[in-house]
Amino acid sequence: xxxxxxxxxxxKIPDIKTLKKLHSKILLDPKLCSNIALGVKLMRAYSARxxxxxxxxxxxxxxxxxxxxxxxxxxxYANNKLYxxxxxxxxxxxxxxVKPDQYSFPCVLKACSGxxxxxxxxxxxxxxxxxxxxMNLFVGNGxxxxxxxxxxxxxxxxxxxxxxxxxxxxxxxMVAGYSHNGMFDDALEICRNMEFNGxxxxxxxxxxxxxxxxxxxxxxxxxxxxxxxxxxxxxLVSWNVMISVYVKNSxxxxxxxxYLEMETCGIRPDVITIASxxxxxxxxxxxxxxKRIHYYVERNxxxxxxxxxxxxIDMYAKSGCLDEARKVFDVMxxxxxxxxxxxxxxxxASGQGHNAVELFHKMQxxxxxxxxxxxxSVLSACSHAGLLKExxxxxxxxxxxxxxxxxxxHFACMVDLLGRAGQIDEAxxxxxxxxxxxxxxVWGALLSACRVxxxxxxxxxxxxxxxxxxxxxxxYYVLISNIFAKAGRWKDVTTIRLLMKDxxxxxxxxxxxxxxxxxxxxxxxxDRLHPQSDKIYEELEVLVGKMxxxxxxxxxxxxxxxxxxxxxxxxxAVHSEKLAIVFAIINTEPGTPIRITKNLRxxxxxxxxxxxxxxxxxxxxxxxDTNRFHHFQNGICTCGDYW
DNA sequence: TTAGGGTTAG
Numbered sequence: 133x134x135x136x137x138x139x140x141x142x143x144k145i146p147d148i149k150t151l152k153k154l155h156s157k158i159l160l161d162p163k164l165c166s167n168i169a170l171g172v173k174l175m176r177a178y179s180a181r182x183x184x185x186x187x188x189x190x191x192x193x194x195x196x197x198x199x200x201x202x203x204x205x206x207x208x209y210a211n212n213k214l215y216x217x218x219x220x221x222x223x224x225x226x227x228x229x230v231k232p233d234q235y236s237f238p239c240v241l242k243a244c245s246g247x248x249x250x251x252x253x254x255x256x257x258x259x260x261x262x263x264x265x266x267m268n269l270f271v272g273n274g275x276x277x278x279x280x281x282x283x284x285x286x287x288x289x290x291x292x293x294x295x296x297x298x299x300x301x302x303x304x305x306m307v308a309g310y311s312h313n314g315m316f317d318d319a320l321e322i323c324r325n326m327e328f329n330g331x332x333x334x335x336x337x338x339x340x341x342x343x344x345x346x347x348x349x350x351x352x353x354x355x356x357x358x359x360x361x362x363x364x365x366x367x368l369v370s371w372n373v374m375i376s377v378y379v380k381n382s383x384x385x386x387x388x389x390x391y392l393e394m395e396t397c398g399i400r401p402d403v404i405t406i407a408s409x410x411x412x413x414x415x416x417x418x419x420x421x422x423k424r425i426h427y428y429v430e431r432n433x434x435x436x437x438x439x440x441x442x443x444x445i446d447m448y449a450k451s452g453c454l455d456e457a458r459k460v461f462d463v464m465x466x467x468x469x470x471x472x473x474x475x476x477x478x479x480x481a482s483g484q485g486h487n488a489v490e491l492f493h494k495m496q497x498x499x500x501x502x503x504x505x506x507x508x509s510v511l512s513a514c515s516h517a518g519l520l521k522e523x524x525x526x527x528x529x530x531x532x533x534x535x536x537x538x539x540x541x542h543f544a545c546m547v548d549l550l551g552r553a554g555q556i557d558e559a560x561x562x563x564x565x566x567x568x569x570x571x572x573x574v575w576g577a578l579l580s581a582c583r584v585x586x587x588x589x590x591x592x593x594x595x596x597x598x599x600x601x602x603x604x605x606x607x608y609y610v611l612i613s614n615i616f617a618k619a620g621r622w623k624d625v626t627t628i629r630l631l632m633k634d635x636x637x638x639x640x641x642x643x644x645x646x647x648x649x650x651x652x653x654x655x656x657x658x659d660r661l662h663p664q665s666d667k668i669y670e671e672l673e674v675l676v677g678k679m680x681x682x683x684x685x686x687x688x689x690x691x692x693x694x695x696x697x698x699x700x701x702x703x704x705a706v707h708s709e710k711l712a713i714v715f716a717i718i719n720t721e722p723g724t725p726i727r728i729t730k731n732l733r734x735x736x737x738x739x740x741x742x743x744x745x746x747x748x749x750x751x752x753x754x755x756x757d758t759n760r761f762h763h764f765q766n767g768i769c770t771c772g773d774y775w
Numbered sequence: 776t777t778a779g780g781g782t783t784a785g
Contacts, residue, residue, distance in 0.1 A: 273776095307779090336779045
């Protein structure tokens with residue numbers, strides 16, 4: 133009778149504390165202790181709670197092991213991502229003359245998939261054929277997944293074709309194989325094929341497609357949207373995947389809209405939903421939605437959760453709420469390198485270099501080893517704050533103490549650091565000593581510095597190199613053109629304009645976002661689409677008048693426009709950030725801080741304008757551009773006009 | 776038994 137009670141309790145997979153209590157009670161009773169079925173139940177429960185090591189202890193105590201007991205152990209390792217241990221256990225089983233069965237193979241194949249170990253995978257396939265199990269559905273599905281993950285798509289397809297009665301997992305495994313290898317079109321063909329064979333795509337199909345739908349074409353995104361919209365009985369996974377697809381294609385607004393739709397439909401978001409949607413909120417500085425999500429996770433017991441907390445830090449940081457980010461960071465139960473890096477970047481982007489460096493050292497003292505990304509963050513923080521000595525120190529530590537091989541982004545940070553500090557010659561020698569060819573970011577950083585410090589000689593070298601690299605960003609062409617213009621090389625200025633046309637470089641239209649009542653409003657330069665347009669332009673005119681009284685002269689120098697001087701002035705006057713700022717002034721109470729997010733860097737004129745507007749209206753204006761935060765207050769910006 | 780969804784920089 134006691135056995136029955138324990139069996140029932142263990143089948144419910146109790147929490148780890150209860151589980152350990154039950155375990156110790158079983159150990160104290162010799163009769164229970166010798167009950168093999170109970171031992172297997174214990175193993176299953178520990179494994180489900182992610183404790184493979186304890187599962188192994190229980191396994192070791194069982195005197196007679198049959199194939200089922202081995203299978204539970206192998207499955208425990210495979211499900212908890214201890215793939216090498218799973219393969220090892222499979223070998224032990226074979227060496228002990230216990231014959232694997234149709235339940236063993238899917239698990240060991242999953243381990244081969246996880247490791248991408250084709251060698252063992254092929255051996256296992258051989259064994260499967262010898263045992264005549266290759267027609268088994270579960271074994272076949274495992275083989276498709278294994279070959280797919282190991283990049284052997286032809287073999288995977290052969291196995292799939294041979295499976296007599298395919299189920300949805302068979303097809304999805306094939307979709308996952310193609311998708312994992314970036315072959316969206318082939319994955320798509322399998323989706324069509326499965327429908328042709330009377331099998332409807334499910335949430336697993338969508339999830340399998342995800343790896344190949346990052347940074348993809350709008351057509352591919354639309355295909356997934358169609359699949360999502362047409363799916364019957366959508367579950368949470370499908371919603372999560374759809375949100376992820378939007379986020380991974382820089383469609384943050386659509387992601388947030390879908391999240392709100394999901395709430396309306398009464399679907400309860402889980403930790404994966406939250407960790408997926410928060411980056412979109414951060415991207416839009418949609419801090420009102422972000423805060424509501426924060427409240428939701430707190431109320432629903434989803435915390436502590438590392439990924440969610442890390443995502444919250446980043447969301448607050450990107451929305452310019454440094455204090456909120458720090459609050460989340462401070463109360464975390466445990467922190468990983470990502471938590472620290474997010475917080476370091478947050479300080480860096482706000483120009484608080486000293487805080488960033490201090491936190492970086494604190495992370496090391498906490499026993500964590502900084503990775504390559506952590507160094508990008510701290511180096512970038514140093515460069516934004518002009519901390520030359522600290523930046524050099526960190527770079528040395530990275531290469532010498534941690535033996536991290538610098539990547540192009542580290543080089544670009546260093547050139548930026550030296551360049552901003554006016555050490556143009558040193559920056560140039562640094563580039564000449566680089567072990568790899570400098571990329572456009574490296575030359576771009578040098579060129580920006582040369583422009584600020586009027587170093588024409590090196591500036592022209594940087595411009596020539598940048599020209600040859602065919603930069604994709606139009607911003608570089610503007611920089612190059614400016615330096616040629618300053619040097620009086622008008623022929624080169626014309627060449628640059630022709631190059632831009634030839635290479636099909638289009639100036640990315642500037643966009644500014646501002647959140648109001650849970651909705652993100654987007655403005656383009658000269659935009660007249662907004663319902664409040666008339667009011668915005670009226671108010672802007674009044675404001676520009678006050679600014680001119682305060683000494684404002686439009687700075688037309690930084691812009692590359694094919695227009696006359698007077699037109700330039702009108703063009704500048706309606707830059708997207710100015711429209712967004714005025715919109716916020718009209719629609720919020722006096723004194724409310726204004727938060728703007730830009731997809732490009734703030735131009736010199738808007739920077740001057742924002743400083744003046746902050747003084748005239750008594751508002752704090754926080755602008756996040758692609759590079760950093762500008763916090764305007766009472767006529768001053770936190771970047772110290774150094775950006 | 777088998778597939779499949781998450782967080783950090785530039």
